[in-house]
Amino acid sequence: MGSIMGKAMDENLKKNQEFMLKVNQLTLERQIQMQNQMRERQMAMMVARSRDMFQWFGAFCGTYAFVAIAANLKGKNKAIMGPLLPLTFILGYQYDLAYGSKMDRMRKEADRVLDTESSLLDMPHGLPTFADIENGRQKAKDASITGKGHDIFL
Template identity: 50%
Template sequence: MGFLMSKSMDQNLKKQQEFMVLNSRLQMERQIQMQNQMRERQMAMQIAWSREFLNYYGAFFSLATLGITAGALRRKRPGLFVPLVPLSFILAYQIDLAYGSLMHRIKGEAEDIMVAEHDRLALPHGTPTFESIEKARRVQAHLFTEK
């Protein structure tokens, strides 16, 4: 009788362990999916911000170009066109960021860094561990209870 009960308990324990592993895996997959969606939303916000900024900068650049051109023609001084050079570089950068392939090139460069220069990505004091996080949490909780 004890043997059958022990065998049944072992089977229940195995089923429970399998369920826990499956549940942990599902939780991890959900967390990865959530973090990826948050990353995608942040990138979409950055691109949208760049496009909005480009609208304002484009208007500024157009007005500045008209003003500088009018002033240079009226005074007959071509040196007044000099500020348009850096302003045009900024405009080209913003166009590339908002509508061009800059984000793809940045992504490619980041992937190259992760492969070829992985040592540059190390965090100070290494990757946080459960123990280091728990220690910091205890210190913070202790400070909070003292107040």
């Protein structure tokens, strides 16, 4: 009779383990999906910010160019034309970032770095371990306890 109970318990344990595996897999898939959606939203905000920055900087450059050309035509200060060259490069960079293919080129370069230069991405002292995190948590807890005691005497 004990072997029948043992077999039933083993089957229940196995079913429970399979169920927990499926639950963990579903949870992980949801976390991956959530993180990806958050990443996409952050990237969309970055693109929108770049486009807004391009519009503002374009308006500034256009205004400056108009004033500089007008001053140059009147024969006043010709040095006012000097900043137009670097400003056009910055404006071109902003346009490429906001509307051009810069994001694709950056993504390809990031893929290349991941594939061929992954050692550049290593964390100093490697990935934190559970023991490292626990030691840091304990130190912070100890510091907060001893810090409170000192505040009384100040």
